[in-house]
Amino acid sequence: MRNAIKMFGLVSILALSACGGGNSGGDDLKKFVGTWRATSGTLTTICPGYDPFTDTVSDNLVWSTGVNSDLVSTDGTNCPILADVTGSTASGAPGQACTQSDGAGGVSTVTISGYTFVIAPDGHTATENGSGTVAFIVSGATLVCTFNETGSYQKIGN
Numbered sequence: 001m002r003n004a005i006k007m008f009g010l011v012s013i014l015a016l017s018a019c020g021g022g023n024s025g026g027d028d029l030k031k032f033v034g035t036w037r038a039t040s041g042t043l044t045t046i047c048p049g050y051d052p053f054t055d056t057v058s059d060n061l062v063w064s065t066g067v068n069s070d071l072v073s074t075d076g077t078n079c080p081i082l083a084d085v086t087g088s089t090a091s092g093a094p095g096q097a098c099t100q101s102d103g104a105g106g107v108s109t110v111t112i113s114g115y116t117f118v119i120a121p122d123g124h125t126a127t128e129n130g131s132g133t134v135a136f137i138v139s140g141a142t143l144v145c146t147f148n149e150t151g152s153y154q155k156i157g158n
C-alpha cells in the first residue's frame with residue numbers, strides 16, 4: 001500500500017507497523033519477499049465538502065524481511081509498511097501513522113485502520129486492501145479524510 005495519495009498538492013503514503021515477529025517459519029516469508037507489480041486497483045479518498053478522489057494503484061511494492069516485524073514493504077517513499085505473516089496473509093497493526101511534508105509548508109499524516117496483503121494459491125499473484133484516514137494540514141487548516149484501497153499484484157522478481 002501504499003500508493004501515493006495525491007490531493008491539494010500533498011503526497012502521502014500508507015504506513016503500518018506490526019507488533020513484530022509473529023511468523024515462526026522462514027518459508028512463509030520467502031513467498032512474500034521480492035518485487036510485486038501492480039496490475040489493477042484503486043485508492044479512493046473521501047474528504048468532507050469535496051467530491052471523492054480516486055487514483056489508480058500503480059506503484060510496485062518490494063517486500064523484504066523485517067527487523068521489528070516479519071516483513072517490511074517499500075514503494076520508493078519514506079513510509080515503509082511493516083507487517084507480520086500468518087500463512088499467505090501479511091497484516092499490519094492498525095493505528096500506526098506516517099507524517100510527510102509536501103515541501104511547500106503543508107504536511108499530511110496517514111493513519112492506518114486496516115491492511116492486508118494476501119498471496120493467492122498460485123504464489124505469483126496477490127491482493128492488497130488498506131483503509132484509514134489522512135489528515136492534511138495546510139496554512140494551519142486541517143482536513144481529515146478517509147481512504148480505501150484495493151489492489152492486485154503480480155510477483156515479478158525476488
